[in-house]
Amino acid sequence: MKVLLVYPPARDASVFPLGLAYIASYLRKNGHEVELLDFTVRQLSGAELSAEIKQFNKYDCIGISAIITAYNFVKEFSKHVKSHFPNLPVVVGNAISIACPATLLKNSDVDIVVADEGELTASELINSIKEPGKFKYIKGIWYKENGQIHQTPPRERIKNLDSLPYPSWNLIDMPFYMKHAGAYLERGLRTGWVSPVRGCPFSCGFCSRPFAQTITYRSPNSIIDEILEFKRIYNNTHVKLVADEFMVNIDMVKNFAKSLLERKIKITWEANGRVNFADIDLFRLMRKSGCISLSYGIESGSQKILNNMNKMATVEQSRKAIELTRKAGITARTPFMFGYIGEDKATIADTVNFIKQAKLGVTRLFFTTPYPGTALYNWALQNNRIKYEEDVYLSLLGNNAEKFLVNLTDMPDEELVRLKAETESELRKLLGLKMKIKYGLKRINYIKAKISQLGVAGTFKKAVNKLFGFKKHV
Numbered sequence: 001m002k003v004l005l006v007y008p009p010a011r012d013a014s015v016f017p018l019g020l021a022y023i024a025s026y027l028r029k030n031g032h033e034v035e036l037l038d039f040t041v042r043q044l045s046g047a048e049l050s051a052e053i054k055q056f057n058k059y060d061c062i063g064i065s066a067i068i069t070a071y072n073f074v075k076e077f078s079k080h081v082k083s084h085f086p087n088l089p090v091v092v093g094n095a096i097s098i099a100c101p102a103t104l105l106k107n108s109d110v111d112i113v114v115a116d117e118g119e120l121t122a123s124e125l126i127n128s129i130k131e132p133g134k135f136k137y138i139k140g141i142w143y144k145e146n147g148q149i150h151q152t153p154p155r156e157r158i159k160n161l162d163s164l165p166y167p168s169w170n171l172i173d174m175p176f177y178m179k180h181a182g183a184y185l186e187r188g189l190r191t192g193w194v195s196p197v198r199g200c201p202f203s204c205g206f207c208s209r210p211f212a213q214t215i216t217y218r219s220p221n222s223i224i225d226e227i228l229e230f231k232r233i234y235n236n237t238h239v240k241l242v243a244d245e246f247m248v249n250i251d252m253v254k255n256f257a258k259s260l261l262e263r264k265i266k267i268t269w270e271a272n273g274r275v276n277f278a279d280i281d282l283f284r285l286m287r288k289s290g291c292i293s294l295s296y297g298i299e300s301g302s303q304k305i306l307n308n309m310n311k312m313a314t315v316e317q318s319r320k321a322i323e324l325t326r327k328a329g330i331t332a333r334t335p336f337m338f339g340y341i342g343e344d345k346a347t348i349a350d351t352v353n354f355i356k357q358a359k360l361g362v363t364r365l366f367f368t369t370p371y372p373g374t375a376l377y378n379w380a381l382q383n384n385r386i387k388y389e390e391d392v393y394l395s396l397l398g399n400n401a402e403k404f405l406v407n408l409t410d411m412p413d414e415e416l417v418r419l420k421a422e423t424e425s426e427l428r429k430l431l432g433l434k435m436k437i438k439y440g441l442k443r444i445n446y447i448k449a450k451i452s453q454l455g456v457a458g459t460f461k462k463a464v465n466k467l468f469g470f471k472k473h474v
């Protein structure tokens, strides 16, 4: 079969569409022909898009990879496709599938949603794409038939991740993504990406996990072999290990670091960490093997809020994790959320104190946004906190949690918005001169990257939209 895979216009091009590249390589391995239309790389005008879609009769199926922020895009794009080719099947996979599969099928022209891990399901589905009568036998999908929505039993997870082919890098504009790889560009590092682990054992209330709580790992040597292959082709000097959580199995992390050292691999790397597993000997080993940065979803400096989030971590563990990470010579990155259930002036003060005491240099907080498919979303619905009809709400999720959408606290909306601005202003004042220069330079590099991506006019338009809220959500 001939399949067109589609990647929506992502706001952030700092990681290439890895999941889509896995689907492509698995389909290719099983004898299908795959092409890619990447809207993050190609900014098509309406006329260009229409011209492109008119060529879609050469495909047997269209597969879109979307997270919830692409809800609008999926609706508009699938409508466009169907207006030209009503019988061309449109399949959607990626995290949107765990957020709102039934709603998506109901409100859009999408025919089939592939839930969770996609390789085996996509391959079986494409084999039967011309025989809708067989869909009921394919595990792990939601589909429409005669206006009715059906869900098949869940698919078992792939146990041996080492058996999967490497992602189809050659389908992707890798120089484009490497150019936008963000944080490390300014240090002259060239980033590559590898997926080492799938799943996370925790269940934070705000999080939706595509691979749920079952964890599957690759062997350290398989991860390293892929790093070397990527490096051979793209000459990267740094690797981002892309996963919900890399440090879920400490033995695996240790073995990975030891194998890097034994095999004398000269590369720097970064990953996501959990504060619960902080250990100086482990961090020193990781540092020695090339780890230069760990991202911790610390989220709040208030124990009350961490408990409300079901974070299964303490403020003290967060403090210790940052201290030990730095002691080992590794940078600790720490995003923070704002306005979770129970947030008030006291919990905000706890977070500011935490950021201050740990000298984190954080100046931006993210509004807590309840994504469908999470415990937080269910709470927000039950407590009547979402003031929009479902389809409108989903279409508003395209913003990146910088704009206020849902009030989960007991404060009035205006107070919450004002407190966020005041808190960020207070955090900016805490920055020393050295930090201010560092952030200024970072900002300049970001603008430069945007100009090279969108051009001067495009960057200006985006900035104006952002400033005045005219942004079209994708």
Ligand code: B12
Pocket: 009, 010, 011, 012, 013, 014, 015, 016, 017, 018, 019, 020, 022, 023, 063, 064, 065, 066, 067, 068, 069, 091, 092, 093, 094, 095, 096, 098, 099, 114, 116, 117, 118, 119, 122, 195, 199, 206, 207, 208, 209, 210, 211, 242, 243, 244, 371, 372, 373, 399, 400, 401
């Ligand atoms: C790396 C990452 C990022 C990176 C880059 C994303 C990218 N280009 O892939 C960055 C940091 C930029 C990012 C940003 C954001 N992210 Co993010 N991110 C992730 C993370 C940690 C890993 C994604 C990944 O590569 N996984 C590894 C690959 C192998 O898995 P995969 O992509 O899921 O693909 C598999 C299946 O989904 C499926 N599949 C994928 N595509 C397709 C297509 C078809 C046709 C089929 C059939 C199947 C299929 O098969 C693949 C192989 O099994 C996930 C968490 C996670 N575990 O997935 C969150 C996650 C996807 N992000 C999330 C969010 C909310 C965001 C932000 C909105 C955060 C914010 N508030 O700003 C932004 C939005 C960025 C944007 N699009 O503009 C949510 C999405 C929630 C949802 N239900 O949709 C997730 C699930 C985190 C979470 N646990 O809640 N993110």
Ligand code: SF4
Pocket: 200, 201, 202, 203, 204, 207, 208, 209, 244, 245, 297
């Ligand atoms: S936020 Fe991180 S630790 Fe919590 S469930 Fe999601 S991936 Fe796991």
